[in-house]
Amino acid sequence: MAEKGRRNVDIIAVAKAARVSPSTVSRSFNHPDLVKATTRKKIDAVVRRLGYIRNRAAQTIHGIRSGTIGLIVPTVDQAIFAEMIQSFSEAVEELGFTILLASHGFNLDREYSLTRKMLEHRVDGVALIGIAHTQDTLDLLAQQEMPTLLLWSFSPTAPFPCVGSDNYAAGALIGRHVAELGHRRVAAMFPPTEGNDRASLRFAGVKDALAEVGCRIPEAWQLVAPYSVATAKSAVEALIAEGGLPTAIICGNDVLAWGTLHALNRARIDVPGQVTVTGIGDFKGSKEFEPSLSTVRIPARTIGARAAEAIVQLITSEEAVDVAALIPPEIMVRGTSGPPGKA
Amino acid sequence: MAEKGRRNVDIIAVAKAARVSPSTVSRSFNHPDLVKATTRKKIDAVVRRLGYIRNRAAQTIHGIRSGTIGLIVPTVDQAIFAEMIQSFSEAVEELGFTILLASHGFNLDREYSLTRKMLEHRVDGVALIGIAHTQDTLDLLAQQEMPTLLLWSFSPTAPFPCVGSDNYAAGALIGRHVAELGHRRVAAMFPPTEGNDRASLRFAGVKDALAEVGCRIPEAWQLVAPYSVATAKSAVEALIAEGGLPTAIICGNDVLAWGTLHALNRARIDVPGQVTVTGIGDFKGSKEFEPSLSTVRIPARTIGARAAEAIVQLITSEEAVDVAALIPPEIMVRGTSGPPGKA
DNA sequence: ATTGAAAATGAAAACATTTGCAATATTGTT
């Protein structure tokens, strides 16, 4: 039972109550083997009685690690980030660290100031999403010699080690799939690519794969829809209203694909009989759609877990280590894709 | 351009380079009005040149706020939590704080140790999800006089101020809706209620509302499915296989409702003609389903934003303040609910 | 009982800041 009242229960108060010196109390936490078992027992008892809680801030100014890792994401509430954050946080927790989380809403200037903030908090490492960041941010991290990890996308030429998937390859994979099915009248729907290297790389992959079979996506069929079922659905409804449907709609992520499927379903357009629809990401629930969504799996949980190990290695390892990891995307051919119908 | 090399750029290094005392440097950050404009300029220039970054850990041991708020959630990767975390983090950021995030996976013992960890980090406040917590956790927070907020559910009798919705009311709302449509052969699908007061309260609300019209959910139709489209879908497929369908399926959250809709869609069972389906939550995308999902809106973003203001008030306010807020749930009658068909 | 090595402990300095108080510099007034 911890005693009530009494703020400032510090290591000195504990020492007094246990009739030992502060040094001994400190040691009993950090190097328990150096203090006699009976003394340790006595201290532990006092700690419990007084409700003492260690002060990491005070430890941190001794150059001891803060035990925190800064994670800066565009946003938390996109399925795919949420999944990754979850597994990253679980793994990091397991390794004794806690996450300091901030989101910048796809604004790279905010990312810079959040990075500064993380450094003020003396995090032990920083993880950023994607490859594209302002030079300021990169310089800052480099100059402070902060262990830094780029998460989510992989590129061998990135300024810091990456753990992630190859978004270009993911786009190419799905583009090729659609091309091989024989589609030539193809539409694409992607989120705005500004400040979002993931989306632009995917789109590039798609375009290049289609180009290999001489297929080009007409300007009018390059739909832009921010990440949301609602905007995707209405974009496709507009497309339907115009008439002259494509035989395939390649979506930049599964959420957009869901919206697309709802719109087509509503218009009683058969998938994949009349129109093939594909996503990227393989979010939870995509497989259970009716019909089941053809997409490219980007294993968010794996990335999160691997990234956690990687950054902890960067933090704890004395010598330079190579922690970069490419987690390859994988095509999932399911029910929403098929050969072009006789439109 | 910050100078390269040189770690330990501390306030003393800055002071030396600017030919003033460390106190003046400190003041120029914390009480700029107390230092002459020209001196401040000089210091700022040095700070930029040396790439100095303030050390919040060192400030914190002076009783100054750490600028962090501990947020402990069951999991990040459920749509509804993700949305809330996002708006909470945005709002908290706006107010000058950063989130220290941890997830316990619905394990309340882990919640306790995460809470301890937060206290070690000297967070300025702690936000927990839901009403139900172990006595240990509550005692710990109370004893440390930590500003604490209970998030997501609202209860006037909770041990700490709450900002959230009324889950019982949410359940009652949808139960009454289904009852009023005339349904009497009703199934329910809820996540396991252990350690999840949200789910159990919702279910209680549903049962009570149905009881008012003398309707009871038979044992065999009380489906339990963990939060996932996949499990919901297969649970409903099992139900269909058994034959003897209910005229309505009330789901504990929208994700379960999505799975249910997919299963029915696959079996070509008309919604709402043959079976009414309802959710709770009104997640993003629920409205865009075909047919559009009838559900109860629990405004996650509003809760997150309000909660952020509330906890910052708890932290910064001298006197005791009443920050509790009930954000009422709201029924959204849409396309998946209708009068019972002639089964 | 002594001795010496090993084990356990304590004193004090160090860490990067903030702040109360005292000292000094700058003003404006006469």
Place this chain on the structure above:
DNA sequence: AACAATATTGCAAATGTTTTCATTTTCAAT
């Protein structure tokens, strides 16, 4: 030019730890 009032700065103590080094204690071996 002298004075007071005010503005600005520096000194030194304080914050809650850890750690080095020196001191004390313990205990087995003589």
